Amino acid sequence: xTIETTRRGFLTSAAAASAIxxxxxxxxxALAAGGDAMLNPFVKIGADGSVTAIVxxxxxxxxxxxGLSTLIAEEIGLRMDQIGFEFAPSDPxxxxxxxxxxxxxxxxxxxxxxxxxxxxxxxxxxxEMLLETAAQAWGVDASELTIEEGIVTGANNAAPxxxxxxxxxxxxxxxxxxxxxxxxxxxxxxxxxxxLDSPAKVNGTAMxxxxxxxxxxxxxxIARPEQRGALALGFDDxxxxxxxxxINAAILPNQAGVAVYAENTWxxxxxxxxxxxxWDLSAAETRSSDEIxxxxxxxxxxxxxxxxxxxxxxxxxxxxxxAAQVVEQTFYFPLLAHAPMEPLNCVIEANDDGGITLxxxxxxxxxxxxxxAEIFGLPMxxxxxxxxxxxxSFGRRATPEADYQVEAALAFVVTDRTRPVKLVxxxxxxxxxxYYRPAxxxxxxxxxxxxxxxxxxxxxxxxxxxxxxxxxxSFVVRDGVDHSSVEGASDTPYQxxxxxxxxxxxxxxxxxxxxxxxxxxxxxxxxxxxxxxxxQAAGRDPVEYRLSYLQGDGGDQARLAGVLRLAAEKAAWGxxxxxxxxxxAVHKSFGSYVAEVVEISGNAEDGVKIEKVTCAxxxxxxxxxxxxxxxxxxxxxxxxxHNMRDQITLSGGAVDQYNFPDYEPLRIGDIAAIDVHxxxxxxxxxxxxxxxxxxxxxxxxxAIAAASNLRVGVLPMDENGVAFV
Amino acid sequence: xxxxxxxxxxxxxxxxxxxxxxxWVLRDELKMTGTKFGCGVAACGACTVHLDGQPARSCxxxxxxxxxxxxxxxxxxxxxxxxxxxxxxxxELDVVQCGYCQSGxxxxxxxxxxxxxxxxxxxxxxxxxxxxxxxxxxQRIRAGIQRAAEILEA
Ligand code: FES
Ligand code: FES
Numbered sequence: 001x002t003i004e005t006t007r008r009g010f011l012t013s014a015a016a017a018s019a020i021x022x023x024x025x026x027x028x029x030a031l032a033a034g035g036d037a038m039l040n041p042f043v044k045i046g047a048d049g050s051v052t053a054i055v056x057x058x059x060x061x062x063x064x065x066x067g068l069s070t071l072i073a074e075e076i077g078l079r080m081d082q083i084g085f086e087f088a089p090s091d092p093x094x095x096x097x098x099x100x101x102x103x104x105x106x107x108x109x110x111x112x113x114x115x116x117x118x119x120x121x122x123x124x125x126x127x128e129m130l131l132e133t134a135a136q137a138w139g140v141d142a143s144e145l146t147i148e149e150g151i152v153t154g155a156n157n158a159a160p161x162x163x164x165x166x167x168x169x170x171x172x173x174x175x176x177x178x179x180x181x182x183x184x185x186x187x188x189x190x191x192x193x194x195x196l197d198s199p200a201k202v203n204g205t206a207m208x209x210x211x212x213x214x215x216x217x218x219x220x221x222i223a224r225p226e227q228r229g230a231l232a233l234g235f236d237d238x239x240x241x242x243x244x245x246x247i248n249a250a251i252l253p254n255q256a257g258v259a260v261y262a263e264n265t266w267x268x269x270x271x272x273x274x275x276x277x278x279w280d281l282s283a284a285e286t287r288s289s290d291e292i293x294x295x296x297x298x299x300x301x302x303x304x305x306x307x308x309x310x311x312x313x314x315x316x317x318x319x320x321x322x323a324a325q326v327v328e329q330t331f332y333f334p335l336l337a338h339a340p341m342e343p344l345n346c347v348i349e350a351n352d353d354g355g356i357t358l359x360x361x362x363x364x365x366x367x368x369x370x371x372x373a374e375i376f377g378l379p380m381x382x383x384x385x386x387x388x389x390x391x392x393s394f395g396r397r398a399t400p401e402a403d404y405q406v407e408a409a410l411a412f413v414v415t416d417r418t419r420p421v422k423l424v425x426x427x428x429x430x431x432x433x434x435y436y437r438p439a440x441x442x443x444x445x446x447x448x449x450x451x452x453x454x455x456x457x458x459x460x461x462x463x464x465x466x467x468x469x470x471x472x473x474s475f476v477v478r479d480g481v482d483h484s485s486v487e488g489a490s491d492t493p494y495q496x497x498x499x500x501x502x503x504x505x506x507x508x509x510x511x512x513x514x515x516x517x518x519x520x521x522x523x524x525x526x527x528x529x530x531x532x533x534x535x536q537a538a539g540r541d542p543v544e545y546r547l548s549y550l551q552g553d554g555g556d557q558a559r560l561a562g563v564l565r566l567a568a569e570k571a572a573w574g575x576x577x578x579x580x581x582x583x584x585a586v587h588k589s590f591g592s593y594v595a596e597v598v599e600i601s602g603n604a605e606d607g608v609k610i611e612k613v614t615c616a617x618x619x620x621x622x623x624x625x626x627x628x629x630x631x632x633x634x635x636x637x638x639x640x641x642h643n644m645r646d647q648i649t650l651s652g653g654a655v656d657q658y659n660f661p662d663y664e665p666l667r668i669g670d671i672a673a674i675d676v677h678x679x680x681x682x683x684x685x686x687x688x689x690x691x692x693x694x695x696x697x698x699x700x701x702x703a704i705a706a707a708s709n710l711r712v713g714v715l716p717m718d719e720n721g722v723a724f725v
Numbered sequence: 726x727x728x729x730x731x732x733x734x735x736x737x738x739x740x741x742x743x744x745x746x747x748x749w750v751l752r753d754e755l756k757m758t759g760t761k762f763g764c765g766v767a768a769c770g771a772c773t774v775h776l777d778g779q780p781a782r783s784c785x786x787x788x789x790x791x792x793x794x795x796x797x798x799x800x801x802x803x804x805x806x807x808x809x810x811x812x813x814x815x816x817e818l819d820v821v822q823c824g825y826c827q828s829g830x831x832x833x834x835x836x837x838x839x840x841x842x843x844x845x846x847x848x849x850x851x852x853x854x855x856x857x858x859x860x861x862x863x864q865r866i867r868a869g870i871q872r873a874a875e876i877l878e879a
Contacts, residue, residue: 059823060822060823061821061822061823061824061860062822063822194816194817194819195819195821197821197824198815198816198819198820198821199816200824201821201824201827202811202812202815202816202820202821202824202827202831203759203799203800203802203803203812204757204758204759204760204798204799204800204802204828205759206824207758208825210758210761210762211752211758213753213756213758219753244742245742264749264753264754265749265752265753265762266742266745266746266749266753267742269765339859340823340825340859341761341763341769341771341823341825341826341857341858341859341860342761342763342823342825343762343763389823389824390823391761391823391824391825391826392822392823392825392859392860393823394859426765427763427764427765427766427769626819627819630819630822630862630865631822633861633862633864633865634822634860634861634862635861636861637860637861637863638859638860638861641861659764659765659766659768660763660764660766660768660769660857661766661768665769665857665858665859666857666861666863667854667857667863668849668850668853668854668856668858668863668866668867669850669851669854670863671863671864672846673864674864
């Protein structure tokens with residue numbers, strides 16, 4: 001079975017098989033067309049004129065299948081119902097994320113930003129080739145012709161582009177096709193463009209990896225230790241053998257667990273429960289989350305290891321000593337699980353040519369691709385990855401170790417490889433898997449003068465580095481500082497005098513992982529709560545106070561001030577009805593600027609109700625405005641839900657939470673309304689998937705403070721003094 | 726053991742072990758994968774189907790208990806008046822993000838609208854409480870149900 005014959009439903013259009021005009025780039029970046037084996041295709045056009053965008057990013061709901069297809073459709077001159085999409089194969093040379101180097105993957109809200117020129121250029125080249133062909137056929141000049149809704153028109157002629165595909169495919173691709181001027185855009189920036197993946201997602205036909213069934217498949221679950229790092233020494237499967245449908249069990253080659261194979265998922269679950277495993281606990285994690293928290297809080301009281309911006313710490317101290325008043329707050333952010341809705345899973349099968357195919361909602365295909373080449377002892381080209389829709393990720397489907405794909409590969413490698421292995425995780429596996437948003441603590445002291453102006457800002461951060469000890473360390477760790485531990489704080493655009501940022505790494509008790517918005521999940525909270533406390537101490541309005549630290553008309557400050565003013569205006573800042581209170585936060589992340597105002601009723605003691613979140617976002621040129629709005633809505637929900645009531649805790653190294661009942665998701669009634677506004681912009685497009693998340697929780701915290709005089713420094717809120725109704 | 730099911734208006738005979746949740750019979754035996762697995766403990770609603778027209782969590786419904794019961798899944802919603810209206814509203818408003826929870830959301834929304842053709846926001850929030858969406862598409866789910874009610878009224 002090969003990729004082409006798997007049941008990918010709407011993802012494989014008929015056009016792909018019969019495509020004859022193919023446009024993309026060579027590894028050196030040169031635009032090319034035709035059947036060149038080195039070509040990296042972004043668009044394929046079939047003889048019947050059907051157009052398919054080849055999407056190099058995975059779809060976890062954030063919208064790149066629609067976004068990248070929009071770029072191609074815009075440049076060719078198509079309606080959105082005239083283009084389909086399929087996912088690119090795994091090939092780090094040819095489908096690299098231009099923001100990552102030689103890695104194919106999705107993250108850091110880069111899907112649109114890194115593809116914007118690339119995909120438009122491919123579409124524009126296809127357009128010029130088609131127009132050139134039509135011009136020759138009609139004996140006119142190509143400059144007289146355009147493509148509108150798939151029809152080549154001009155010079156008193158009109159014909160569907162299908163008529164020119166075959167002849168166009170013989171042309172050389174133009175090296176520098178003309179990109180459309182923004183004044184010509186019909187699709188880019190159009191709020192009426194709909195998602196291409198909606199129809200299949202409302203009728204049950206959308207195919208996630210968990211939905212794939214291959215002939216003769218085996219369903220596999222892994223018995224894992226309660227304490228991370230324990231090793232499987234042996235097992236007793238006598239009870240498991242009583243489960244109908246149980247096939248076999250085997251210790252994984254790395255001893256990280258025992259694979260249980262069965263004829264269906266339910267049998268695999270039952271048999272795994274019945275398996276008795278003997279674990280070697282000598283290398284197992286035994287700490288509790290209380291110990292992790294204590295270590296972090298102690299680190300905040302000691303001298304920081306790193307002076308992040310290499311500023312004069314004694315000058316900051318002197319400023320604080322001389323300040324008229326000092327505002328101080330300590331914060332603690334617990335471990336958080338990603339909990340994507342589709343539990344992790346993937347399918348591995350052997351191919352007739354001796355190769356291996358992985359079917360996966362692959363966020364970063366290059367990682368599992370390299371890991372599988374090593375595990376199976378095969379060259380890269382013998383490993384294929386069929387990227388399928390992902391039921392959420394929030395970062396979880398990309399780990400530096402390719403954890404679940406490696407697990408599936410190890411479960412497959414010990415079999416005779418005649419039966420495909422479908423690895424399925426339960427929700428319990430997911431919450432207990434050990435990949436979490438790391439725990440962090442902050443301690444900040446802000447000195448104000450008599451007029452309430454900031455004179456010094458001493459900011460200490462301690463926590464578990466995400467990148468150290470991983471393959472990504474060399475990219476992001478500079479002079480010992482993991483940038484993802486301090487991003488959003490030490491590089492704040494606020495013009496704060498006398499600032500010092502210190503960082504101390506603490507021991508990792510679990511694997512730490514990027515979680516929607518990464519370091520900004522805690523730094524934005526701290527920066528925005530501190531600005532609020534400073535404004536309050538100064539007796540100033542929180543919006544006006546922030547604006548006074550965002551002066552100047554260029555760059556970050558102006559764009560932050562822009563979204564802040566817009567959100568304040570749309571939220572009717574300062575005019576909340578009686579019994580309501582507002583809080584605000586503004587933050588830059590992933591190149592985008594977002595301000596949010598949260599309006600609540602009630603108070604911390606009697607119960608808080610979130611009445612409305614008003615959001616303003618500046619992410620440069622908005623390709624699909626409605627997708628951006630949806631990402632802000634989702635990002636706000638993700639930030640608020642977890643900070644309201646979620647945390648992962650450990651007792652003796654074992655995770656306490658088991659399933660949604662004790663890692664309670666945001667529910668429909670938790671936020672009564674969200675209102676998103678996009679700042680019109682001609683700047684290059686930047687991220688949308690993550691930037692909505694960071695300001696949401698601090699804006700809520702600031703609203704709670706306004707209503708209750710309670711500053712929540714330790715999260716989650718509902719375990720630290722805030723009741724929600 | 727063989728069980729006979731009335732599923733989406735057709736009779737099916739499936740082989741399954743007694744005690745198997747309907748969810749896994751649908752997904753693994755019948756390869757009807759529109760109904761999703763999210764938690765297995767009735768806490769997320771991703772597996773929602775209709776039993777005799779009432780939304781139920783198929784992860785906590787056992788095959789032994791559904792013989793003779795009319796089972797309806799997302800795959801049949803296109804042929805259902807309310808189901809088709811909800812799907813149309815969902816596409817108009819682009820409710821979905823990752824989409825994984827949406828079969829369950831739609832099955833619950835259809836359950837609500839068949840009981841209550843014009844639900845208020847409070848009634849929607851109440852009825853849809855058990856359907857989690859990790860992408861937090863709740864705003865649009867609410868709007869989608871209201872839009873479907875409008876479509877059905879017209
Ligand atoms: S899978 Fe049935 S409610 Fe979650
Ligand atoms: S759309 Fe992703 S979980 Fe609901």
